[in-house]
Amino acid sequence: MGNLRLLFESPVLLVQLLLDGILIGAIFALAAYGMALVWGVMGLINVAQGELVMLGGYAAFYLYRAGIHPLFAVPVAAALLFAAGWLLYRAVIFRVVDKDLFISILATFGLSILLQQLANTLFGADVRTAESGFGTLFLFGGAVTVSRIKLVAFAAALLTGAFLMQFLRRSRMGQAIRATAQNPRAARVMGIDTDRVHAWTFGLNAAICGASGALVAMTWIVHPYLGLPYTVRSFMIVIIAGLGNVAAVLAAALGLGVAENFAGFILGAEYQAAFVFALLVAILVWRRFWLARERRYLR
Amino acid sequence: MKAPPFRHMAVAAVLALALLVPVLAPAYRSQLALLWVMIVFALTWDLLGGQMGYNSFGNVLFFGVGMYACVIIQRDAGLGYFTGLFLGSGAGALLAAALAALLGSGILGLRGHYFAIGTLGLGIAAGELASGWQFVGGGGGMVPPLFPGEVGGRETFFYYLSFALAAVTLPFLRWLYASRFGLVLNAIRDDEDKAEAMGLRTTRYKTTAWCISAFFLGLTGGAVGNLLGFVDPREVAFAGSTFGVWMVLMAILGGKGTLWGPVIGAAVFHLTKELFWTYLLGWQRVALGLLIVVIVVFFPVGILGWARERWPERFGHRIDEAEAGP
Amino acid sequence: MTFILQLERVRKAFGGLIANKDVTLRVPAGKIFGLIGPNGSGKTTLFNSIVGHHPIDGGSIRFDGREISRLRVPEIARLGLLRTFQQTRIYGGMTCLQNMVISVPTSELGWRSMFSRSPPEDLRRAEDLLDFVGLGPKRHLRAGDLSFGQQKLLELAMALMSRPKMLLLDEPTAGINPTLINGLLDRLRRVNQQLAITLLVIEHNMGVIMNLAEYVYCLAHGELLAEGNPEQVQKDPKVLDAYLGAR
Ligand SMILES: Nc1ncnc2c1ncn2[C@@H]1O[C@H](COP(=O)(O)OP(=O)(O)O)[C@@H](O)[C@H]1O
Numbered sequence: 083m084g085n086l087r088l089l090f091e092s093p094v095l096l097v098q099l100l101l102d103g104i105l106i107g108a109i110f111a112l113a114a115y116g117m118a119l120v121w122g123v124m125g126l127i128n129v130a131q132g133e134l135v136m137l138g139g140y141a142a143f144y145l146y147r148a149g150i151h152p153l154f155a156v157p158v159a160a161a162l163l164f165a166a167g168w169l170l171y172r173a174v175i176f177r178v179v180d181k182d183l184f185i186s187i188l189a190t191f192g193l194s195i196l197l198q199q200l201a202n203t204l205f206g207a208d209v210r211t212a213e214s215g216f217g218t219l220f221l222f223g224g225a226v227t228v229s230r231i232k233l234v235a236f237a238a239a240l241l242t243g244a245f246l247m248q249f250l251r252r253s254r255m256g257q258a259i260r261a262t263a264q265n266p267r268a269a270r271v272m273g274i275d276t277d278r279v280h281a282w283t284f285g286l287n288a289a290i291c292g293a294s295g296a297l298v299a300m301t302w303i304v305h306p307y308l309g310l311p312y313t314v315r316s317f318m319i320v321i322i323a324g325l326g327n328v329a330a331v332l333a334a335a336l337g338l339g340v341a342e343n344f345a346g347f348i349l350g351a352e353y354q355a356a357f358v359f360a361l362l363v364a365i366l367v368w369r370r371f372w373l374a375r376e377r378r379y380l381r
Numbered sequence: 382m383k384a385p386p387f388r389h390m391a392v393a394a395v396l397a398l399a400l401l402v403p404v405l406a407p408a409y410r411s412q413l414a415l416l417w418v419m420i421v422f423a424l425t426w427d428l429l430g431g432q433m434g435y436n437s438f439g440n441v442l443f444f445g446v447g448m449y450a451c452v453i454i455q456r457d458a459g460l461g462y463f464t465g466l467f468l469g470s471g472a473g474a475l476l477a478a479a480l481a482a483l484l485g486s487g488i489l490g491l492r493g494h495y496f497a498i499g500t501l502g503l504g505i506a507a508g509e510l511a512s513g514w515q516f517v518g519g520g521g522g523m524v525p526p527l528f529p530g531e532v533g534g535r536e537t538f539f540y541y542l543s544f545a546l547a548a549v550t551l552p553f554l555r556w557l558y559a560s561r562f563g564l565v566l567n568a569i570r571d572d573e574d575k576a577e578a579m580g581l582r583t584t585r586y587k588t589t590a591w592c593i594s595a596f597f598l599g600l601t602g603g604a605v606g607n608l609l610g611f612v613d614p615r616e617v618a619f620a621g622s623t624f625g626v627w628m629v630l631m632a633i634l635g636g637k638g639t640l641w642g643p644v645i646g647a648a649v650f651h652l653t654k655e656l657f658w659t660y661l662l663g664w665q666r667v668a669l670g671l672l673i674v675v676i677v678v679f680f681p682v683g684i685l686g687w688a689r690e691r692w693p694e695r696f697g698h699r700i701d702e703a704e705a706g707p
Numbered sequence: 708m709t710f711i712l713q714l715e716r717v718r719k720a721f722g723g724l725i726a727n728k729d730v731t732l733r734v735p736a737g738k739i740f741g742l743i744g745p746n747g748s749g750k751t752t753l754f755n756s757i758v759g760h761h762p763i764d765g766g767s768i769r770f771d772g773r774e775i776s777r778l779r780v781p782e783i784a785r786l787g788l789l790r791t792f793q794q795t796r797i798y799g800g801m802t803c804l805q806n807m808v809i810s811v812p813t814s815e816l817g818w819r820s821m822f823s824r825s826p827p828e829d830l831r832r833a834e835d836l837l838d839f840v841g842l843g844p845k846r847h848l849r850a851g852d853l854s855f856g857q858q859k860l861l862e863l864a865m866a867l868m869s870r871p872k873m874l875l876l877d878e879p880t881a882g883i884n885p886t887l888i889n890g891l892l893d894r895l896r897r898v899n900q901q902l903a904i905t906l907l908v909i910e911h912n913m914g915v916i917m918n919l920a921e922y923v924y925c926l927a928h929g930e931l932l933a934e935g936n937p938e939q940v941q942k943d944p945k946v947l948d949a950y951l952g953a954r
């Protein structure tokens with residue numbers, strides 16, 4: 083708790099934490115937007131969401147090792163993960179889309195464990211990072227430091243999100259996806275091939291997670307077990323923001339990023355992950371009681 | 382109703398075999414002790430997941446709480462080994478049950494996705510908290526005191542202890558499922574809204590069920606911490622991606638919502654795992670992940686569920702009303 | 708006259724759609740009242756509001772002298788106000804008899820008897836009530852395997868098992884074999900007279916309700932259109948319009 087006092091003594095720290103939180107929040111928003119997409123269109127909660135982020139991170143890392151600047155790795159990671167997502171859909175996901183929710187959650191949870199362990203076996207348990215070499219920016223006479231890559235990643239995350247939204251709005255497949263989200267039965271009657279739509283949706287989700295993972299590898303680190311916190315963050319952001327609202331997703335993600343940074347600073351970095359999971363539980367329970375107060379339920 | 386004598390004989394045979402394991406197969410005492418633990422895992426998970434329809438991914442929380450509580454008491458209370466172990470496990474079980482009661486009204490008010498992900502978060506949060514908390518050894522975990530007896534006595538003792546846990550849990554649940562309590566759990570599983578519309582105090586039942594589940598898991602935690610000889614926050618106590626998900630998997634494999642399904646599932650899973658483990662060299666965990674996906678996707682009804690579809694009359698379902706009689 | 712159920716200007720909207728618009732309705736104890744209206748006129752929504760399924764946007768609901776508009780489903784059920792569902796709900800995985808024995812009044816499922824087995828008198832009463840609705844021979848069948856009409860009867864028997872003061876029945880004759888409807892109506896009258904249970908029955912079949920209820924409320928587009936005894940309501944031109952318009 084000593085850090086709490088520190089926070090009051092030097093308000094410039096507030097700026098630092100706020101800035102770091104906002105910059106990382108945009109990356110959360112990407113994975114969360116993907117989860118909302120899959121949830122809305124396919125009615126599926128993808129517990130392996132974070133593992134897609136993790137795979138994107140490794141893609142960026144290996145490209146970086148091959149001498150490609152990690153920033154160019156972002157689109158490549160997205161493309162690779164699109165293919166991976168498509169494959170996952172064809173191999174497993176399509177079999178559980180219409181099953182009851184417990185089966186789909188457990189199947190994607192199994193996938194998440196499988197991908198974790200595959201990564202651990204193939205890439206090793208070491209912590210990796212993709213160096214951008216962008217250096218650090220000093221603000222307020224050096225009291226606040228921002229590594230430039232975080233700013234770049236923030237911009238790249240917003241750009242990726244905007245790109246996906248344009249795709250959904252403009253392209254034929256994007257329109258089919260949105261129609262399916264609105265009313266799957268009507269979409270089918272109109273001759274939309276929902277199976278193809280689902281495959282694209284899952285692929286796009288994987289791609290956006292891949293981009294987000296590449297940004298994570300640049301600004302932070304990757305290791306085989308980083309997935310679950312990303313899944314939980316995405317889930318939290320989506321239940322706060324709702325399924326159809328992009329601005330709310332972004333706001334919730336930035337808020338979460340800030341909250342996490344503050345918690346990590348005040349409670350100590352070793353409790354930051356605990357904070358994420360505890361916050362999830364707290365939000366769910368709070369919503370349950372808040373709704374029940376007026377005869378409504380969280381379903 | 383009188384059970385056919387064949388059943389009694391089968392049960393007696395299994396019991397005798399189980400009791401003789403330390404004599405017949407002394408090399409496998411530890412593996413078989415874990416078999417009983419797995420059975421308790423699957424049974425306690427199924428109390429909620431199968432009988433009540435609440436699929437928890439965080440029941441490992443109670444296991445870990447029991448384990449830590451027991452080892453802390455053994456470390457700090459200054460009791461003898463066995464007194465410490467028994468009091469510790471008991472306290473761990475009560476603490477786990479109390480925790481379930483505390484969390485119950487909040488968490489068990491969630492449904493579907495929210496419950497599944499919420500409990501998942503709960504289990505992992507506990508592991509993360511324990512890894513940061515120096516009082517319980519932080520990320521390095523804790524080591525329970527050494528077993529005082531002679532060489533080999535430790536394995537035999539923990540074999541019988543685990544066996545006793547399973548031998549208490551199973552008949553208790555059998556009795557529970559035959560009571561009105563069991564019926565209400567099934568009603569909640571079939572249609573919770575209807576149960577509420579009939580005025581049932583569902584929260585009370587759900588919480589009590591979770592407490593019972595937590596109690597047995599907490600009890601088991603104390604024993605397993607000592608059996609394994611170490612307590613690690615993420616890999617043992619709150620091991621969501623091993624014990625935590627195995628509980629679910631074993632219950633499904635055997636047949637959710639039946640008394641014997643979890644027992645069968647745990648036995649099949651554990652024995653298969655132990656048999657093939659050594660051949661997989663480094664790919665074990667990958668194989669387990671794959672196994673989860675394969676079972677869930679291709680065999681979600683489980684062994685007993687499949688048998689029930691195959692031979693419905695053996696499972697007491699009257700097909701036509703003529704059979705129902707007066 | 709004492710009213711067991713009293714609704715004053717109850718209002719409920721789903722987004723822009725006003726499903727119930729200032730509905731005022733009173734049911735005296737011991738009677739059979741009807742609630743009619745074309746499909747989509749808000750009858751089920753009104754039931755849902757009464758039993759606490761969702762919050763209401765305005766108005767008051769009193770049951771047995773007590774304001775219940777802020778209570779939740781199980782609390783209201785425990786006061787003795789039960790409903791059956793239009794899309795029948797039973798516990799599909801359990802036998803009919805099991806469905807019945809856990810429908811005993813909740814005061815009998817308190818802490819002490821939570822873990823006991825069902826006492827023989829519960830079993831006897833369950834069997835009697837199953838016989839009463841004509842499901843006696845099917846008591847050991849899985850409830851989920853019954854036909855829709857039989858499930859409807861089971862749901863009624865379950866409601867009776869818990870000795871309510873008042874029952875809200877949502878289209879009890881829908882899906883029932885037409886030759887059995889008269890028998891069902893007869894049973895409903897006996898429920899009312901012999902067990903002294905007040906009934907409020909939703910029907911959209913006019914003929915049925917004219918036969919059963921002694922007083923009828925008619926909803927259309929969420930608004931109370933007419934009320935009165937069956938003959939009056941049946942002749943009311945507004946009601947005829949609503950029904951014809953709905954076609
Ligand atoms: N949960 C809900 N959300 C949104 N609209 C609803 C909901 N329930 C009912 N409605 C709408 O309210 C109107 C009245 O429905 P309902 O009460 O079921 O009519 P009735 O039972 O008289 O046929 C319908 O237009 C229906 O679509």
Ligand SMILES: [Mg+2]
Pocket residue numbers: 750751752793
């Ligand atoms: Mg209706």
